[in-house]
Amino acid sequence: MERYTKTAMLLHWLVAILIIAAFLLGLTMVDIKGITPTKLKYYSWHKWMGVTVLFLAVARALWRAKHTPPPHPANAPAWQNKAADVVHYLLYFFIFAVPISGYLYTLAAGVPVVYLGVWQMPVLFEGTPELKAFFKPIHYWLNMSMALFVIAHAGAALKHHFIDRDGVLKRMLP
Numbered sequence: 781m782e783r784y785t786k787t788a789m790l791l792h793w794l795v796a797i798l799i800i801a802a803f804l805l806g807l808t809m810v811d812i813k814g815i816t817p818t819k820l821k822y823y824s825w826h827k828w829m830g831v832t833v834l835f836l837a838v839a840r841a842l843w844r845a846k847h848t849p850p851p852h853p854a855n856a857p858a859w860q861n862k863a864a865d866v867v868h869y870l871l872y873f874f875i876f877a878v879p880i881s882g883y884l885y886t887l888a889a890g891v892p893v894v895y896l897g898v899w900q901m902p903v904l905f906e907g908t909p910e911l912k913a914f915f916k917p918i919h920y921w922l923n924m925s926m927a928l929f930v931i932a933h934a935g936a937a938l939k940h941h942f943i944d945r946d947g948v949l950k951r952m953l954p
């Protein structure tokens with residue numbers, strides 16, 4: 781069966797690892813009481829991971845626009861192929877929307893984002909308590925929605941591997 785290219789695999793797994801790490805770190809850091817050095821360090825790491833996801837998302841979308849993925853497995857029902865396409869497009873949407881919402885939320889809180897501690901990213905607007913309260917649930921709910929589709933996506937990949945045994949997961953594995 782036709783496989784994904786090395787570039788497609790690299791971008792796929794880098795983004796997968798980073799969104800899972802940023803997601804778990806996000807849930808952990810907000811629960812740390814008070815303002816401790818560890819909490820501040822985690823917030824910075826979280827933002828850097830998220831901004832990296834955004835850069836990789838741009839690279840992925842540009843790459844994808846020029847390269848067609850391998851065809852759907854021949855024996856899968858049409859509705860499953862359609863569902864896979866819809867979920868893949870939604871995941872593309874989330875890898876942009878989730879980091880952008882985190883970035884806007886940070887600016888809304890009046891904090892500039894300094895990528896890797898060296899590059900201050902554009903401060904697009906001035907933060908206010910109203911904007912902060914507006915963006916906070918947006919970042920949260922985009923994350924929870926993305927998590928749902930990530931679980932569906934990974935669950936479908938595992939079903940292909942262990943139940944259908946059709947090699948669909950293997951073509952994304954090096």
Ligand code: HEM
Binds near residue numbers: 881
């Ligand atoms: C793939 C990218 C990202 C993922 C998966 C992610 C995930 C999360 C999660 C799960 C939380 C916890 C939400 C809560 O329980 O309230 C969170 C919080 C937060 N995220 Fe992100 N995030 C991402 C990108 C970003 C980016 C790019 C920034 C800023 C540059 C950012 C800034 C924040 C901030 C400041 C919080 C803390 C919210 C608070 O203190 O109430 N995130 N993120």
